[in-house]
Amino acid sequence: MWAMVAKEFRQLRRDRRTVAMMIVLPVVLLVVFGYAANFDVHDIPTVVVGPGARQAAASLRPPFHVTDVAPAAGESAARSKLQDGQAVVAVVTGGTDVDVLMDGTQLFSVQTAEGALAKLSASTRAAGVAAPPVRQQILYNPRLTTSWVMVPGLAGLILVFVGTLITSLGVVRERQTGTLEQLAVMPLRARDVIAGKIAPYLMVAAVDLTAIVLIGMGLFGVPFTGNVATFALGAALFLLVTLGMGVLISTVSQNQGQAIQLAFMIMLPQVLLSGLIFPVTSMAAGVRWISYVLPLTYFIQISRGVMLKATPISALGQPLGLLALLAVVVLGLAIFRFRRDLAPSGRRSRDAKPRDRGSEAVAA
Amino acid sequence: MTWGLENVRVGFGHRIALDGVTVPAGPASVTVVVGGDGAGKSTCLKTLVGLVRPQAGSVRRPAKERIGYVPATAGLYADLTVQQNLDFSASAYRLPAGQRGQREQQLLERTGLAGVRRRLGGQLSGGMQRKLAVALALLHAPDLLVLDEPTTGVDPVSRAELWRLISAAAAQGTAVVVATTYVNEAARAASVVLLEAGKALASGSPDAILRGVPGVVGTAAHRGGGGRPDPLSWRRGVGWRVWAPDGELPAGVERAAPDFDDAVVVAELAAKAGR
Numbered sequence: 001m002w003a004m005v006a007k008e009f010r011q012l013r014r015d016r017r018t019v020a021m022m023i024v025l026p027v028v029l030l031v032v033f034g035y036a037a038n039f040d041v042h043d044i045p046t047v048v049v050g051p052g053a054r055q056a057a058a059s060l061r062p063p064f065h066v067t068d069v070a071p072a073a074g075e076s077a078a079r080s081k082l083q084d085g086q087a088v089v090a091v092v093t094g095g096t097d098v099d100v101l102m103d104g105t106q107l108f109s110v111q112t113a114e115g116a117l118a119k120l121s122a123s124t125r126a127a128g129v130a131a132p133p134v135r136q137q138i139l140y141n142p143r144l145t146t147s148w149v150m151v152p153g154l155a156g157l158i159l160v161f162v163g164t165l166i167t168s169l170g171v172v173r174e175r176q177t178g179t180l181e182q183l184a185v186m187p188l189r190a191r192d193v194i195a196g197k198i199a200p201y202l203m204v205a206a207v208d209l210t211a212i213v214l215i216g217m218g219l220f221g222v223p224f225t226g227n228v229a230t231f232a233l234g235a236a237l238f239l240l241v242t243l244g245m246g247v248l249i250s251t252v253s254q255n256q257g258q259a260i261q262l263a264f265m266i267m268l269p270q271v272l273l274s275g276l277i278f279p280v281t282s283m284a285a286g287v288r289w290i291s292y293v294l295p296l297t298y299f300i301q302i303s304r305g306v307m308l309k310a311t312p313i314s315a316l317g318q319p320l321g322l323l324a325l326l327a328v329v330v331l332g333l334a335i336f337r338f339r340r341d342l343a344p345s346g347r348r349s350r351d352a353k354p355r356d357r358g359s360e361a362v363a364a
Numbered sequence: 365m366t367w368g369l370e371n372v373r374v375g376f377g378h379r380i381a382l383d384g385v386t387v388p389a390g391p392a393s394v395t396v397v398v399g400g401d402g403a404g405k406s407t408c409l410k411t412l413v414g415l416v417r418p419q420a421g422s423v424r425r426p427a428k429e430r431i432g433y434v435p436a437t438a439g440l441y442a443d444l445t446v447q448q449n450l451d452f453s454a455s456a457y458r459l460p461a462g463q464r465g466q467r468e469q470q471l472l473e474r475t476g477l478a479g480v481r482r483r484l485g486g487q488l489s490g491g492m493q494r495k496l497a498v499a500l501a502l503l504h505a506p507d508l509l510v511l512d513e514p515t516t517g518v519d520p521v522s523r524a525e526l527w528r529l530i531s532a533a534a535a536q537g538t539a540v541v542v543a544t545t546y547v548n549e550a551a552r553a554a555s556v557v558l559l560e561a562g563k564a565l566a567s568g569s570p571d572a573i574l575r576g577v578p579g580v581v582g583t584a585a586h587r588g589g590g591g592r593p594d595p596l597s598w599r600r601g602v603g604w605r606v607w608a609p610d611g612e613l614p615a616g617v618e619r620a621a622p623d624f625d626d627a628v629v630v631a632e633l634a635a636k637a638g639r
Contacts (some may be wrong), residue, residue: 178437179441181435182439186457220568
């Protein structure tokens with residue numbers, strides 16, 4: 001037994017990245033997740049419309065955060081703001097009642113808003129102030145069904161786990177079996193190899209995602225109210241980033257063990273930091289920025305928006321654009337990193353001095 | 365056009381892997397790089413195909429499309445069949461669809477793999493894998509064929525078949541560079557580079573290397589010719605060979621005409637002795 005123990009320790013000592021991940025990763029994850037795990041909502045973006053907008057806005061206290069007061073606007077404008085994700089609560093004044101519309105896809109925000117509204121109305125009554133009756137209406141997910149909110153995001157999360165893990169082994173497997181050397185001498189460009197590595201998985205993942213969404217709709221009764229093409233565009237960009245991240249991991253890993261560890265490091269934060277469970281706005285500012293570099297954060301905005309709220313593509317420009325930007329960055333890095341593997345003769349030996357330069361003539 | 369390395373130096377960190385090595389690779393000829401483990405053979409070949417950049421010296425090689433390379437690991441996809449491996453190489457080298465079938469069939473027949481085209485690469489014997497690897501490298505009829513120990517661990521019959529393939533490629537005009545640990549394989553090359561610890565101990569045609577053996581070589585029944593143990597002797601078959609750098613063999617040692625095996629050993633002994 002001691003022979004095995006000694007051997008394992010010796011091997012472990014050589015794989016410093018594994019040791020670092022075993023020791024550092026748990027601490028980092030605990031700190032990050034600890035600050036991210038927060039159900040308390042302190043900030044609810046709210047718009048107030050109608051003739052009595054200014055007065056109503058003045059009476060609102062935190063957690064309501066009035067982002068827009070539009071006395072000239074009506075209910076349709078308020079609904080648009082909710083549909084486009086610019087607000088979670090919309091207060092519509094001007095009628096006999098004050099209508100409070102709430103975005104049912106934001107479970108915790110709506111629950112917090114309901115509590116705050118009840119307190120506000122109780123304090124108004126206690127103060128003996130005459131106020132018009134308030135009529136609350138929850139849009140898009142009237143019963144606040146958890147599965148309606150979770151399924152669009154879970155579909156993405158499942159693809160993160162399957163896609164990132166599978167592609168993370170792609171290049172590193174070629175490295176370990178020795179076929180990478182063969183690829184390097186073949187007349188292949190780095191971008192062709194990366195595209196070739198991703199394309200088959202992109203197709204399989206697209207089928208997979210479609211199946212997951214359809215099953216989710218069938219089993220949990222999740223509606224699909226929006227445009228399928230918008231959803232498909234968002235899904236394609238999201239899958240491209242997710243699979244590209246896997247390939248990027250693969251290009252920076254020396255063996256399959258390292259690739260899997262790195263893949264988990266990318267995958268785990270997406271469970272808790274993407275807004276799937278905890279609202280991104282409730283996270284501590286120190287960890288919130290991580291949410292904004294995770295593709296699942298944007299996919300969730302798109303999938304919930306399109307499926308539950310029929311959000312139009314014009315209102316999803318930001319998440320779609322950021323996913324496209326992430327795709328360019330991730331795939332660009334993967335190609336840049338992989339080019340070193342494919343064309344090592346293009347770079348100088350590690351310790352070569354400036355004067356150390358052999359000439360290489362390649363015939364056309 | 366002649367390809368090859370000229371006075372090339374390659375270093376990894378503080379370790380010098382190749383030091384002033386020249387390897388010619390002329391069309392229609394076979395150059396063999398021979399040496400023991402860690403001599404620098406693989407580095408030599410990797411530098412030639414562009415996998416390693418030299419710190420000094422010059423490398424001349426054709427464009428990637430015109431190079432065929434078999435790494436020491438064979439470079440096959442174990443989870444693809446023989447046919448699928450061929451198809452991938454044909455696509456990667458953009459072999460015209462009209463030529464593919466005929467060329468693949470020709471190579472499969474010449475390598476004796478026609479009957480196993482549906483077998484997975486990983487299920488082939490070591491010799492078959494090597495033959496398939498060479499077939500893949502030959503598929504696009506390259507101008508420069510570079511083979512890293514294609515015959516290591518291969519049975520004598522398969523080795524002969526592999527060399528038939530290599531010779532046939534050279535006969536058709538390909539410049540072939542082969543690394544090997546088997547000295548007898550070097551004897552059939554047009555040009556030989558004998559590597560030891562990153563340096564070329566001898567190079568030229570096998571005949572030229574033989575002619576250049578310094579001192580004299582003799583045969584003896586016992587080590588050192590029966591006298592005191594001599595570090596300049598080595599076992600050969602049932603007897604011993606003795607090298608006398610100064611031309612004076614010990615008593616009881618018969619002078620013999622050195623063959624290529626002797627030339628290689630003498631070159632290494634001479635290098636160690638600093639001659």
